[in-house]
Amino acid sequence: MxxxxxxxxxxxxxxxxIDWNPRYLYRKIFKTEDEIDWFLGNVCTADWNDKQDGGRSFREATDELLALHPQFAEPINAWYDRWQETIQGSxxxxxxxxxxxxxxxxxxxxxxxxxxxxxxxxxxxxxxxxxxxxxxxxxxxxxxxxxxxxxxxxxxxxxxxxxxxxxxxxxxxxxxxxxxxxxxxxxxxxxxxxxxxxxxxxxxxx
CATH class of the missing domain: 3.40.50.1000 (HAD superfamily/HAD-like)
Known part of the structure; x- marks a missing residue:
């Protein structure tokens, strides 16, 4: 060119x-980086989040994970209840x-x-x-x-x-x-x- x-x-x-990273939020919820790694690799995964980027609603996405992983209700709900905390600024x-x-x-x-x-x-x-x-x-x-x-x-x-x-x-x-x-x-x-x-x-x- x-x-x-x-x-x-x-x-x-x-x-x-824009400085976006879900770890900014989950460091306030989980105690270790290993716990965050597991959660983001198995529950609130990148593929799951991609579907919201493609137009799926927050409610539908959250309900799907709550049905699959009820023991993680707090961090699952936090993804959208507290999503502003995934952004550190510009x-x-x-x-x-x-x-x-x-x-x-x-x-x-x-x-x-x-x-x-x-x-x-x-x-x-x-x-x-x-x-x-x-x-x-x-x-x-x-x-x-x-x-x-x-x-x-x-x-x-x-x-x-x-x-x-x-x-x-x-x-x-x-x-x-x-x-x-x-x-x-x-x-x-x-x-x-x-x-x-x-x-x-x-x-x-x-």
Whole structure:
């Protein structure tokens, strides 16, 4: 890709701009990291949470687990009763990069996020930088999610984005693979410093 062909930058939110991790909550409930590991690996699993990102309601998801694991009623209910406690705030270094792109370049800015439709309004109310984007596509609203091709396509179609002229930033390797498979170039996010370096090499940042 030639540097001057990029006209659009697409950000993931959780893990890139917003510091989300269920461990922040469960460290208040369980005594050890091993207990948290077991719970997140066997009860409130990533696959279970993906279904809420894809549009399933909090109530249905919670009821499913309560029926299977009644002995874990407190931590299961906490996932959604106290879900704000899974968020530590923003990742300032990445927000600074977003601000630089917004104020000092001509690149279009969008977000593509796996996030429940029920909780995303809270994020909009609590993170001012979410209003810097020209558009945000939320999986729970669309009832599909990354890494499925149709979810990326919603953003392309809705906002007239040419994927060949865009760059997509995500911390989840599966989402990176999914984007690459449909011709969307990517940066696999590891840190603000690494992101800044790669965006400079692409000519997005000076």
């Amino acid at each position: 030639k540097n001057n062909t990029i006209d659009t930058v697409i950000f993931d939110l959780g893990g890139v701009l 990742l300032p270094g990445t927000v600074d990069i977003l601000k630089e792109i917004k104020t000092a370049s001509k690149h279009r800015l969008y977000a593509l996020t796996n996030w429940s439709a029920e909780s995303f309004p809270w994020a909009l109310d609590n993170f001012e930088f979410l209003h810097w984007f020209e558009g945000i596509v939320v999986s729970g609203v669309e009832k599909t999610r990354k890494p499925f091709p149709e979810f990326y396509q919603i953003l392309f179609d809705r906002y007239n984005v040419d994927p060949a002229r865009a760059i997509f930033i995500d911390d989840n390797h599966k989402n990176i693979v999914g984007a690459n498979a449909i011709g969307l170039p990517t940066i696999h996010f590891h840190s603000p410093e690494q992101l800044r370096s790669e965006l400079k090499s692409l000519g997005v940042l000076s």
